[in-house]
Amino acid sequence: MHLFLAVLSIFATWKWGDWKHWKQYQPTMLYITAGGMLYEFITHDRNLWLFHPDLVCNQKMTVILYAVLTMPLNVLIFLSTLPRRGRWRTVLHVLYWVAIYSCSEWLLQYLGKIEYSHGWSFWHSVLFDLMMFPMLILHHKKPLAAYLLSVFITIGLTLWYEAQT
DSSP, X not given: OHHHHHHHHHHHHXXXXXXXXXXXXXXXXXXXXXXXXXXXXXXXTSOSEEXXXXXXXXXXXXXXXXXXXXXXXHHHHHHHTSOSSOHHHHHHXXXXXXXXXXXXXXHHHHTTOEEEXXXXXXXXXXXXXXXXXXXXXXHHHOXXXXXXXXXXXXXXXHHHHHHHO
16 A cells, blocks of 8 residues: 555656656755654654555655655645645645545555554544645745744654653
8 A cells, every 4th residue: 555655646746746846846845754754763662653564665664665755746746736826725725635645544544554553543643734734835935934833843742742651
């Protein structure tokens, strides 16, 4: 399933991504990669979720597949299809992507390809996605503000989950 999602992301990016202007999205693509790797570093001994690998991938390779390939490609599509005008259109765009991520994660959970622990659940992921996509827009438009806010979010989530377990 993880490999399928990666291949689906490649195909979707080929079809809907703005490859002509990929460089303008690259900083935010790297931002999400760094965020995924930072999560792995911070929670290496107390992961909130674990991927059960597919075919040839082990846990670490699955994490790298998402952090280096799947997530950055999704950012390219997300940002390049972001409505240029209209606050409600932007809200609907974010909700559309939250729905895509939620359905994908629900399917991973249903198929036994993801396991939650230390108080994390599917619904925590949905809430996280509701925060993540606006943060991607913020990073794309105002990277320094996104970095500053990310520090506070990371500290807050870390402290909250330390208190939960």
